Amino acid sequence: MAIQKKHGKGRLDKWYKLAKQKGYRARAAFKLIQLNKKYNFLEKSKVLIDLCAAPGSWCQVAAECMPVNSLIVGVDLAPIKSIPRVITFQSDITTDKCRATLRGHLKTWKADTVLHDGAPNVGTAWVQDAFTQAELVLQSLKLATEFLIEGGTFVTKVFRSRDFNNLMWVFNQLFTKVEATKPPSSRSVSAEIFVVCRGYKAPKRVDPKFLDPRTVFEELPDPTPNNEAKVFNPEIKKRKRDGYEEGDYLQFKEVPVNEFIETTDPIQMLGSLNRLSFDEKKGGDLAIAAISKMPETTKEIRHCCEDLRVLGKKEFRALLKWRLSVREKFGLAVKKANENPEFTETAEIAPMDEEMQIEEELERLKMKEAGERKRSRRRENERKQKEIVRLQLHMTTPTDIGLGQDAEGESMFALKNVDRVGALDKVTKGKMNIVVEEDHNRPRKDIHMGDASEDESEDEIADRLEAELDGMYEQYKEKKAETDAKYKAKKARQEHEDGEWEGIKSDAESSDDEVAIDDAASSEDDDSEDEDEESGPKKLTTHLDGRDIKGEDGLSKKAAMFFDQEIFQDIAIGVSDEEESGGDDEGEDGEDDEEDEDEAGDIEMEDHAIKKPTKVQDDASETGTNDGFETEDEDEDTGIEIVKTQKDESWDAEAEPIKNGKLDIDIITAEAMSLAQRLATGKSSAKANAIDDGFNKYSFRDRDGLPDWFLDDENKHSKPNRPITAAGAAAIKEKLRALNARPIKKVREAKDRKKFKAAQRLEKLRKKSALMADEEGMTEKEKAANITKLMAKAGKKKPKAQVKVVVARGPNKGQGRPRGVKGRYKIVDARLKKDVRAQKRIAKRDKKR
């Protein structure tokens, strides 16, 4: 049974083995070691409390890392075998008795660090367990607030559950720096995460609500970005599960259109139905037939009735107007006020105009919709919780569920993720109070990104949705960067090349769940409020604006920078100029940034890059190092890479690229090689054709104002298909073969070392000869003979020191230098020596035969 359990969680992993080797009582030791490596809190601590310490591996680590004579106190429900330099006792950390015992041990001292690795036994009821664990965390925090010194550190394990954000918020209220991190030794399938809270603020009085699980983990009615701000709002009640109406299990709802005309609550109908049917068999035949024939019942109205769920404000308005006119024709009462009985009274007193009426109706619709959204969110949360349970049972992996890493598709389209962005960012930075203020003072659109605000115009809504989509895309990119090393590398390259990434990057970082958790505190929590105010959409706008900055020539900033390079000094840029210069200056700053090409006036080879002049590549092995050329990572999208040779200082766009019948440019893709070969034929038609080819559907794409996600997607899939000739492919193959044939770096370095040593020896020799030449007591002949001797000696290889082979014998064999052996020696096994000799003998005998 025990063995099974060990295998069950993959316990016999490297950390388990390492813990065994090092004598730690649990593999958990490495979690603390790794946390301490990152944050260095143990070395600075003199007093430490380890809550939930059994079997005691954290205490062992603390005893190793903390200064001698430190006080370490460990407590657990389970007994802890004694550990040198550590005081341990058995108690429940949620009890007063435990508190009193701790006080007894610490006397008047304060703890520099409080550790908590407590976990109730995680079984099948994971959701319940997670909650109890969260309660344990709060309990340990309570003890920490009592025993920690100002500036002290609290390290706790937390499970990534729905209470996680609430806990983070509380930590942020009590500590200056809070970071959540998962040490490498923590199993990836485990939902545990460690939160390191540094700089205890030691407030005079801690609001008991901060430490009361009932308030902290209270379920929120509306998981909008600022929901955590309402954690302590006593008015918030638990969410009610309403589910489907009794007996109503149909999701698609349809009623005959005449019911809509007759109803007194049309808004309710529009909000809850999917379709208004004109099918005469389904409703009052006559009424429907009459409605159908009316001129007011236009094609558009019929179309709107087909699917109410996809309608917008405008269509609803049209339907309501149409209903009124049909009612009028039927001689039914047409109330100017909202016909909902709820509002009838008000209508009589102060009749609203139609516009206001519609607005109000729409508002109600919106509220209803919001309710539905909430319900679907709740269903989604429940699904995730089930997934977590499945995860605990090893039926799934964390990436399958939304634990900070939604599946790609989900993260792209789950609007709620965007909602969380700002909230979590602010939660982790402890700025919830600021959010609350903003909530009061600002229009809702800044905060409730997911819900439409009443005052928003259609344009504003569109803008907001666009910004949300941009935000989601940034988030998606961040997540992708976390999991996809290739993507990360590409992004890093982009960042390196393009300072414009900065804004987006920080924005996205702050918007990412995981990143926010891991990096929140490290990214300096002192961010000013102003920075907080500049949330998502604003920064995104900055980014877009930044990209649109035009250079003097009307080029984009990036293109302008590119053409600022020396090699373009003499080249006039633009379509006409290009023609003037014979069409040779077709390069441009390729990579992925096709958007620049139009602005730069470069009409061709959009993916191709002309690199800044660098040195020749050829005699790299000669020089012994690869400093003969600049190493550039090849981007998958890069086309041509033209490297200016050292000799050819006068390289310019018009220089002849063919020398001795060979292309004197460094081309790294088959497409580019094919094109270059075509051009290198020197035929004017080839050049003209190449230019003509440049005028294709990809050349003049208008990308102004298009969102990043769209452009990135387009860049990925919509690119010109350039022909590759057999000769072009062969040339590239040959190039690569030659490149591969070059000695590897290590060999070149070894050769270099050899050369360097030879030069050193020569220098020594030169000095000695000079001394000898100056010596007075020697004849010239003697001097010459001596110098020749010196030179001969220097040229000789030093004989390799003999290695004495010693057979290991006796009880102490293999321990220390054998007696009577001087110089280099090698201990061999007697058996091995005999075997080797026997083999040699046999080989000799066979040879003789």
Ligand SMILES: C[S@@+](CC[C@H](N)C(=O)[O-])C[C@H]1O[C@@H](n2cnc3c(N)ncnc32)[C@H](O)[C@@H]1O
């Ligand atoms: C993961 S283990 C701790 C491992 C420990 N950090 C180490 O390095 O050896 C979790 C411990 O929490 C303890 N625990 C759970 N609830 C507790 C409570 N209310 N009071 C004290 N200890 C508790 C359990 O007894 C268990 O030994």
